[in-house]
Amino acid sequence: MERPTSEDSGVTAEPRVLRRDEWDTWYGTLIRAFSGVPESAEVLALYRELTQVDRSIGVWEGGSGGDGEGGACVGTAGAFAFGMTVPGGARVPAAGVTMVSVAATHRRRGVLTSMMRRQLDDVRAWGEPLAVLTASEPAIYGRFGYGAATFVLNAEIDTSRVRLSVPAGTDDVRLRYEEPADVIDACEEVYARLVPGRPGMLARRPGWERLALLDPESGRDGASPLQCVLARRGGEVTGYARFRVRPAWGSEGPRGTVVLDELAGLDPATEAALWRFLFGIDLTSTLAVRGRPVDEAWQYQVSDVRRCRPELRDALYVRLVDVGAALAARTYQAPVDVVFEVEDAFCPWNAGRWRLSGDAKGASCERTSDPADLALSVRELGSAYLGGVSLGSLGAAGRVREVRGGALAAASVGFGSDVAPWLPHGF
Numbered sequence: 001m002e003r004p005t006s007e008d009s010g011v012t013a014e015p016r017v018l019r020r021d022e023w024d025t026w027y028g029t030l031i032r033a034f035s036g037v038p039e040s041a042e043v044l045a046l047y048r049e050l051t052q053v054d055r056s057i058g059v060w061e062g063g064s065g066g067d068g069e070g071g072a073c074v075g076t077a078g079a080f081a082f083g084m085t086v087p088g089g090a091r092v093p094a095a096g097v098t099m100v101s102v103a104a105t106h107r108r109r110g111v112l113t114s115m116m117r118r119q120l121d122d123v124r125a126w127g128e129p130l131a132v133l134t135a136s137e138p139a140i141y142g143r144f145g146y147g148a149a150t151f152v153l154n155a156e157i158d159t160s161r162v163r164l165s166v167p168a169g170t171d172d173v174r175l176r177y178e179e180p181a182d183v184i185d186a187c188e189e190v191y192a193r194l195v196p197g198r199p200g201m202l203a204r205r206p207g208w209e210r211l212a213l214l215d216p217e218s219g220r221d222g223a224s225p226l227q228c229v230l231a232r233r234g235g236e237v238t239g240y241a242r243f244r245v246r247p248a249w250g251s252e253g254p255r256g257t258v259v260l261d262e263l264a265g266l267d268p269a270t271e272a273a274l275w276r277f278l279f280g281i282d283l284t285s286t287l288a289v290r291g292r293p294v295d296e297a298w299q300y301q302v303s304d305v306r307r308c309r310p311e312l313r314d315a316l317y318v319r320l321v322d323v324g325a326a327l328a329a330r331t332y333q334a335p336v337d338v339v340f341e342v343e344d345a346f347c348p349w350n351a352g353r354w355r356l357s358g359d360a361k362g363a364s365c366e367r368t369s370d371p372a373d374l375a376l377s378v379r380e381l382g383s384a385y386l387g388g389v390s391l392g393s394l395g396a397a398g399r400v401r402e403v404r405g406g407a408l409a410a411a412s413v414g415f416g417s418d419v420a421p422w423l424p425h426g427f
């Protein structure tokens with residue numbers, strides 16, 4: 001089917017960098033594309049502050065000036081400057097693609113495609129080897145080379161029936177209610193210490209810690225304001241949980257729900273103490289958790305995992321913007337020496353053959369004219385990059401072609417990660 005070009009559909013403007021004074025209009029376009037329900041003033045103010053305008057683009061149509069000035073904003077996209085942990089613990093610059101929208105009046109005319117083109121060219125020019133995002137719909141970004149790389153666990157735990165067995169040392173952990181804002185620095189310190197240990201975690205940029213405290217009444221869905229419990233061991237802060245409680249009463253009595261927002265612990269005993277606390281809050285019978293790591297310990301401590309109703313969900317999508325730099329930035333849990341034949345129609349600078357040699361200490365990845373061992377698209381490399389999706393599984397799905405026998409299994413082991421990659425919060 002022939003598609004109108006951006007020119008014959010009336011969208012003539014190319015994406016251009018946002019100006020600070022255009023933010024309200026630009027953000028208004030985004031909000032409308034997400035249904036138009038207004039955000040609270042505090043949420044709006046924080047996002048205005050966090051937006052990196054010099055890394056944000058918009059498409060403006062019908063303005064008087066040559067650059068579309070004064071026209072309508074019909075497309076938006078931003079790219080936070082993040083540092084993301086990769087296997088081995090290095091922090092790699094990653095553009096956090098965000099706030100993507102196209103006005104419904106201008107959909108399916110190539111506006112998103114033009115923004116993705118501009119943005120990936122920019123990310124490359126900034127020297128950032130990775131672009132990452134969470135997708136409103138998984139079908140959108142594969143064509144631009146993004147692959148689903150991390151998954152999260154959601155659960156609705158029936159705490160009236162499920163018991164938790166905790167490891168030794170759990171009773172040494174002391175918990176205390178605190179005002180969330182009063183202990184934000186202590187919580188951030190815990191968070192920062194966890195970042196290098198898990199691929200996919202993002203070092204928080206200044207100001208991001210305040211996102212976790214935003215608590216507009218409209219977002220509570222009948223639950224309490226945000227509550228916080230701080231964990232200490234031997235006087236030192238070792239973890240925290242932020243949560244809400246939604247009360248409910250049935251004919252049989254109380255059946256409230258604890259809704260977990262965030263939980264972090266520096267050691268297994270602290271984590272277990274926090275989970276035990278959440279399981280046991282009086283007048284509740286459900287613990288609702290979303291977006292947890294897929295390998296989190298509580299799953300192996302419960303008496304009945306089925307009554308926890310676990311559910312997997314795709315989370316972080318990864319795009320290798322510079323294949324060589326990205327693959328060389330992580331380590332490999334078993335030695336790898338493999339030539340990839342990479343297909344990348346959207347970022348052709350990545351296409352062709354690359355030799356990756358590496359182990360648990362480091363890696364190099366260079367262009368080569370040697371014959372290929374494995375053939376795949378950049379999207380599969382993105383999926384496998386953090387060790388959360390195995391190259392072997394992608395091969396079994398027909399998405400990686402093994403050219404040299406044995407190469408797939410060897411590379412698959414090397415790319416794995418002992419700790420499941422995890423993105424703790426959206427952006």
Ligand SMILES: CC(=O)SCCNC(=O)CCNC(=O)[C@H](O)C(C)(C)COP(=O)(O)OP(=O)(O)OC[C@H]1O[C@@H](n2cnc3c(N)ncnc32)[C@H](O)[C@@H]1OP(=O)(O)O
Binds near residue numbers: 097100143
């Ligand atoms: C990281 C984030 O911010 S995720 C948030 C993404 N934004 C939203 O979901 C808000 C609501 N939706 C929108 O604003 C728009 O529909 C967008 C941004 C998803 C798509 O914008 P458009 O300008 O319509 O996309 P564009 O015309 O460039 O489409 C390019 C291709 O992607 C396809 N496509 C676009 N959106 C979708 C979708 N939601 N599902 C499946 N395919 C899609 C198009 O059909 C087209 O395919 P083709 O090249 O085979 O013809």
